[in-house]
Amino acid sequence: MARADDYAPFRDRCAIAGIGRTEFSRDSGRSELALATEAARAAMADAGLTADDIDGVVRCQMDHNSASAMTGALALRNVGFSADVAVGGDAPCAMVGVAVAAVLSGQARHVLVYRSLNGRSEGRLGAAIAPRPEAGGHGNYDEFFTPYGLLTAPQSFALLARRHMIEYGTTEEHFGAVAIACREHANRTPHAQMHGKPLDMTQYLASRMISDPLRLFDCCLETDGAAAVIVTTAERAKDLAQPPALIRATAHAPATGMSGGMMFPSITWEEPLKLAPRNVARQLWARAGLGPQDMDVAQIYDCFTISLMLQLEQYGLCGEGESGPFVASGAISADGGSIPVNTDGGNMSGGYIHGLNHIVEGVRQMRGTADVQVKDAETCLVTSGPMGISSAMVLRRAA
Amino acid sequence: MTLPRIRPATWDRDTGPFFAAAAERRLVYKHCNACGRGNHVPTPSCRFCGSTDTAWREAEGKGTLYTWTTVTHPVHPAYPAPYTVVIVTLEAAPDVRLTGSVPGAPDLAPGQPMEVWFEDLGEGCVLPNWRPA
Numbered sequence: 001m002a003r004a005d006d007y008a009p010f011r012d013r014c015a016i017a018g019i020g021r022t023e024f025s026r027d028s029g030r031s032e033l034a035l036a037t038e039a040a041r042a043a044m045a046d047a048g049l050t051a052d053d054i055d056g057v058v059r060c061q062m063d064h065n066s067a068s069a070m071t072g073a074l075a076l077r078n079v080g081f082s083a084d085v086a087v088g089g090d091a092p093c094a095m096v097g098v099a100v101a102a103v104l105s106g107q108a109r110h111v112l113v114y115r116s117l118n119g120r121s122e123g124r125l126g127a128a129i130a131p132r133p134e135a136g137g138h139g140n141y142d143e144f145f146t147p148y149g150l151l152t153a154p155q156s157f158a159l160l161a162r163r164h165m166i167e168y169g170t171t172e173e174h175f176g177a178v179a180i181a182c183r184e185h186a187n188r189t190p191h192a193q194m195h196g197k198p199l200d201m202t203q204y205l206a207s208r209m210i211s212d213p214l215r216l217f218d219c220c221l222e223t224d225g226a227a228a229v230i231v232t233t234a235e236r237a238k239d240l241a242q243p244p245a246l247i248r249a250t251a252h253a254p255a256t257g258m259s260g261g262m263m264f265p266s267i268t269w270e271e272p273l274k275l276a277p278r279n280v281a282r283q284l285w286a287r288a289g290l291g292p293q294d295m296d297v298a299q300i301y302d303c304f305t306i307s308l309m310l311q312l313e314q315y316g317l318c319g320e321g322e323s324g325p326f327v328a329s330g331a332i333s334a335d336g337g338s339i340p341v342n343t344d345g346g347n348m349s350g351g352y353i354h355g356l357n358h359i360v361e362g363v364r365q366m367r368g369t370a371d372v373q374v375k376d377a378e379t380c381l382v383t384s385g386p387m388g389i390s391s392a393m394v395l396r397r398a399a
Numbered sequence: 400m401t402l403p404r405i406r407p408a409t410w411d412r413d414t415g416p417f418f419a420a421a422a423e424r425r426l427v428y429k430h431c432n433a434c435g436r437g438n439h440v441p442t443p444s445c446r447f448c449g450s451t452d453t454a455w456r457e458a459e460g461k462g463t464l465y466t467w468t469t470v471t472h473p474v475h476p477a478y479p480a481p482y483t484v485v486i487v488t489l490e491a492a493p494d495v496r497l498t499g500s501v502p503g504a505p506d507l508a509p510g511q512p513m514e515v516w517f518e519d520l521g522e523g524c525v526l527p528n529w530r531p532a
């Protein structure tokens with residue numbers, strides 16, 4: 001493992017200089033390329049940059065828009081660096097990490113990082129796999145899960161949620177507290193998809209069971225939309241249009257005792273309630289020279305309520321097994337909580353742009369321009385999807 | 400009438416022996432001769448110590464319930480809800496957790512004894528499955 005000293009010279013050397021996003025909706029009526037183009041142009045305009053300034057492009061490997069498609073769509077003429085980063089929702093903070101590596105190694109000056117999906121109207125990530133006669137092979141290990149009816153993400157995370165209840169006495173009201181906290185933040189964020197739709201515990205408990213113990217309101221949204229950010233050096237960012245959000249550190253790490261496969265094999269790994277975030281956290285805090293106690297606000301990837309709770313524990317924002325009582329105490333609420341989480345509603349109630357939305361909100365907090373602004377927030381933890389290989393970063397407000 | 404279940408790929412060079420043994424009504428898992436731990440999903444080298452000195456080992460079909468979920472929102476015509484996916488810790492190798500499926504929404508308790516049974520999907524394809532013992 002790289003030592004903290006190895007990374008120290010690179011702390012705060014890069015920044016996010018521009019952010020952009022489209023409307024978040026259930027049916028955009030537009031192609032994913034059109035959405036990506038709008039979000040990218042919004043991020044460039046936000047930073048005060050033109051197409052000729054963008055010389056690096058980083059794509060999520062699940063995005064339907066290739067880096068070359070984006071290069072064409074945006075009429076970029078100076079691209080000299082591009083990369084695809086995996087996997088899906090686990091990738092966004094790692095995508096920023098790759099952009100940082102490109103910038104600090106002189107391969108690019110301004111890197112566009114984007115994610116676009118018609119996640120509701122075209123390809124529903126929450127839906128089952130297409131009916132097919134056979135599953136598995138080639139190291140995806142679906143042969144050990146799919147034939148038994150383990151078909152979707154909520155089912156896979158439900159197994160973890162049940163195990164958390166067994167080991168730690170976590171209750172359904174604990175899960176509900178996460179959904180309600182995210183919804184309360186969304187209700188104060190005009191662009192959030194669930195804006196204007198309050199949620200209380202009675203409504204949460206009445207929502208239909210999907211795969212027990214997870215209900216409808218334990219599951220994130222499916223969204224049509226796109227988001228983009230621009231990464232450059234902190235030095236250059238100072239001269240651009242917005243206050244830079246400094247990238248203190250990023251990390252991208254796999255789980256211990258893991259295998260290949262997308263999601264289902266996680267229940268067979270060494271410690272299913274720890275997974276990748278434990279290892280990401282260890283690397284991230286060392287690189288940042290900071291710890292969970294130093295964070296003023298956090299944007300935590302929330303595909304499900306249990307996903308967010310597991311990460312609270314693994315990043316050290318609460319003790320192991322204590323995430324249930326922690327969230328029930330109001331700790332993640334922007335109204336007086338010790339660590340406000342997902343201040344725009346997150347994936348649960350804001351919009352599901354596969355985790356790039358968490359980065360955009362983290363930058364807004366560091367600029368002081370969030371709709372649910374945490375007063376005087378100077379540091380923000382941002383995380384991406386929590387299973388096999390995950391990523392995270394620490395953002396800082398520029399002095 | 401229910402549609403045919405999704406069949407497991409049985410041709411994969413790393414995982415095929417699990418299903419070949421099941422066709423003979425035997426439950427097997429990958430054992431590491433170097434560190435002594437069981438590996439599932441089966442891989443060519445041990446995920447705990449990295450050794451390639453691994454071998455298939457037969458196990459008695461006994462285990463305990465690790466976790467489960469009752470699926471109430473159906474997503475596939477061959478899998479009408481409700482049904483319950485169970486994850487079972489293998490008694491012979493506590494690092495090994497195997498999947499099963501129980502009809503309906505049974506009352507289950509963590510750690511309860513489970514036993515293997517072999518579900519014949521036809522054409523030589525057999526799925527090791529689990530039910531309360």
Ligand SMILES: [Zn+2]
Nearest residue numbers: 431434445448
């Ligand atoms: Zn071993």
